[in-house]
Amino acid sequence: xxxxxxxxxxxxDIFGKSEWTIENIHHTDELKKHLEYLYPRLKSMKYAIAVxxxxxxxxxxxxxxAILALMxxxxxx
Amino acid sequence: xxxKKIKKVFIEGAITPSFIADAIAKHSTKKDIGAHSxxxxxxxxxxxxxxxxKAIEYTAYNEMAEEKFHEIREIAFEKYSxxxxxxxxxxxxxxxxxxxxxxxxSSKHRKDSMEACTYIVNRIKEEAPVWxxxxxxxxxYIWKQNTP
Numbered sequence: 200x201x202x203x204x205x206x207x208x209x210x211x212d213i214f215g216k217s218e219w220t221i222e223n224i225h226h227t228d229e230l231k232k233h234l235e236y237l238y239p240r241l242k243s244m245k246y247a248i249a250v251x252x253x254x255x256x257x258x259x260x261x262x263x264x265a266i267l268a269l270m271x272x273x274x275x276x
Numbered sequence: 277x278x279x280k281k282i283k284k285v286f287i288e289g290a291i292t293p294s295f296i297a298d299a300i301a302k303h304s305t306k307k308d309i310g311a312h313s314x315x316x317x318x319x320x321x322x323x324x325x326x327x328x329x330k331a332i333e334y335t336a337y338n339e340m341a342e343e344k345f346h347e348i349r350e351i352a353f354e355k356y357s358x359x360x361x362x363x364x365x366x367x368x369x370x371x372x373x374x375x376x377x378x379x380x381x382s383s384k385h386r387k388d389s390m391e392a393c394t395y396i397v398n399r400i401k402e403e404a405p406v407w408x409x410x411x412x413x414x415x416x417y418i419w420k421q422n423t424p
Contacts, residue, residue, distance in 0.1 A: 205337065207335065207337055207405065207407055208335070208407035208409075208419055209407075209419045212419075249337075249340060249405075252339060252340045252343060268337055268340065268405075270337065270405055271407065271419070272421065272422070273401070273402065273403065273404060273405055273406055273407065273422065274406070274407050274408045274419065274420040274421055274422045275334065275336070275365060275377070275400060275401065275404045275405075275406025275407070275408065275422075276317045276365070276376070276377045276397065276400055276401045276404075276406070276422065
């Protein structure tokens with residue numbers, strides 16, 4: 200099971216990349232835990248998770264081929 | 277998603293005064309319009325820790341942003357009695373003093389165009405997945421934070 204991850208704004212700086220693929224992650228909580236372990240700075244950051252263009256809330260189940268976006272607070276305009 | 281065509285919102289670089297003037301001029305044929313409202317967002321040269329911002333570089337989650345702009349447009353048309361509406365937002369680098377957001381609403385009477393314009397700008401600021409990187413003279417940067 201593969202998930203494509205996109206990172207934006209300051210999060211792309213923290214990860215040092217803006218697009219990658221991961222395997223064997225089944226829920227958004229599992230992904231958050233995994234990323235916070237690799238990038239401890241993430242724990243203090245506010246960000247939203249969109250799966251297939253829809254912003255999720257709570258622990259969201261991921262399906263194969265999903266596109267998941269990690270988005271810090273928006274600052275357009 | 278409706279079947280309506282998604283209108284192009286993003287413009288590479290600054291939105292020029294001539295582009296804005298042309299947009300206004302195009303409405304002279306729509307003679308049922310009695311009021312236009314325009315919001316122009318301009319890049320401000322804030323000074324942070326003695327360093328002046330000289331540009332903002334915008335990036336977006338394009339696919340999601342286009343859907344969000346479309347949704348905001350549809351809701352604004354439902355909520356207000358508008359003749360037409362245009363939204364343009366910059367991507368890439370925009371220097372301080374240049375325009376990065378152009379919202380243009382038109383209606384028969386002023387109340388609808390004025391209220392719709394404010395409504396659209398607020399929703400864009402809160403909901404459009406766009407990020408601004410504020411770049412200083414020495415090319416160092418911070419990530420922009422929107423004020424409520």
